[in-house]
Amino acid sequence: MPDLVCVEVLDTLGGFARLARNTPTLDGSIPLRAAQACLPFLDGNRLGLQVVLDTKLSVEKSLSGYRLHAPPESLVRALSGAAPRLAAEGLLPEGSWLAKKLAKGLVWRADRSGALALFTGLFLRPKPGFVLRVSHAGNRKNVLFGVRERFIVDASAPCPLVLELEPGKDARFPLLLAGELASLFPLVPRVECRHADLSPESEAARAHLAFFDPKYFERKKRGPTKKYKRAVSGAEVASPASSGRVELVEAGPGGIGEITRFPVASAAGVSEREIPGLVALEIRNGVPLRARFDGHVADVVPDERRLALYRERTEAAWSAAFDTDTLMSHRGAVWYFSKYVTPHQAGEPLFFVKPSVLTRTTAGWSTLVDGALGSGFEVLRGAVATDRLHALPAVIRLLHPGQRVLLPEDLPLARCFPFPRSTFDATADRIPWSLPGSRT
Secondary structure, three states: OOOEEEEEEEEOOOOOEEEEOOOOOOOOOOOHHHHHHOHHHHHHHHOOEEEEEEEEEEEEEEOOEEEEOOOOHHHHHHHHHHHHHHHHOOOOOOOOHHHHHHOOOOEEEOOOOOOEEEEEEEEEEEOOOOEEEEEOOOOOOOOOEEEOOEEEOOOOOOEEEEEEEEEOOOOOOOEEEEEEEEEEEEEOOOEEEEEEOOOOOOHHHHHHHHHOOHHHHHHHOOOOOOHHHHHHOOOOOOOOOOOEEEEEEEOOOOOOEEEEOOEEEOOOOOOEEEOOOOOEEEEEOOOOEEEEEOOOOEEEEEOHHHHHHHHHHHHHHHHHHOOHHHHHHOHHHHHHHHOOEEEOOOOOOEEEEOOOEEEEEOOOEEEEEEEOEEOOEEEOOEEEOOOOOOEOOEEEEEOOOOOOEEEOOOOEEEEEEEEEHHHHHEEEEEEOOOOOOOOO
C-alpha cells in the first residue's frame, strides 16, 4: 500500500530538526502490561509525526528575552547561509516579522507571558485536504514546558514551523532542548458534530451497555479482558477523503463534554479565522481530586460530597432514559461512570478517570484523546476507536513521587479530535533544498 503523504517538508537548516514516526511502544520503553493490553495507548503513540531535534540546545533567560548558550558553529553557519536564500525565494521576505527575529538568533521571547519561540528550520506545506495540528510531543514529552497548539492550513506555500514553548513552574534555566519537542497531526477538516440525548434510541448508549455487560466485569476480575482489542480487530479504515460525523452524548451531569471549534492564527500571528469543518471535543474533570504516588501506589482521594452528587446525577440521567430492568442487568455500565475513579496497577503512578460522555464517530474513524499537562501531572495521549467503543477514559500520570497533586472540578483534561484511521500511516515528503556544506 503506498504511503499516505499528508505534508511536504522543506528543511532549510541542513538537518537541525526533522520529522519522525514513533513506534507504538516508544522503542520498548513503556511498561510490559501496557504493551500487551493497552491498545489506545499504543495507538496514541504511533499517531502523527514527531518534531525531533538531534542537536542539544541550551537556552538561557535574561531580562531582554532568550538566547542560545554556545550554539554549535555548524548551526550558526547554516542559519547565516539560509537567511539570504529564504529572502530571495520569498519564503521569508525582508522586513517580515520572522526575518527580523531570525536576524538575532533561533530563539526569542514569543510574548509577554514568557513563552519561548524556537525556529526549527522546517517549512511545512499540508497536502490538499489536510490541516496540520502542532501540539506537545506526547507520552514521553519534556514535562518542563508545554507546547502551544497551532494549526497550519495554507497549502499554497510552505509555512515556517515555529514552536512556542511555555516553561512550567518546575522549569529551570538554562533549559535543555533536545529530542522530541512537539507532534504534528494530520486532521481532516470535514467533520460534522452534534449533541444527542441519552435515550434508548441512542446507538452510543446502547453500545455502551452492550460492551460493559456483566461478563465483561467478571472477566475483568481475572485480568485484561481484551474485549476492546477483539472489537477493533479488522475494523473498517476510512480514507482521508471521507467526511466524518460525531455524536456527543452527555451520560451524566452536563458540562463534562463540550464541542469546540478552534481558530487558526495567520503567519504573522495577528489575525484569526475559524477553520471550517474542524471540530474538537473538550473533556473536563467532573470531581475534585487529590492524588499522590508513594512509589508503590497512586492514592487518589475524591471530594466525597462532590463525588456523591456526581454519582447521583449520573444514575438519575440513566434512570430517566432506560427502564429499571435494563439498568439492573447492566449496573456495571452505569457504575463505570458513577464510580468515576479507578486505580491502576501497583507500582505505576497512574489512575483512570471516567468522564460521563459518550462519543460515536463514523465507521472507520477514531478519536485522538490529547491529554493536558498540569502541575505535577499529565493526561496521557491515546487514540480510541470511537466507532466501536464510545467512552473516552483519561489516564493520568503523576510526575513526582511524594508530591500531592490537586485536580479541581472543571479542569480541562483533554482535547479530542476525530480522524479517519487511514491517517495512522500518514507520512511526509521532503522538498529538495540544500545549502553549501549542509546535509541533503
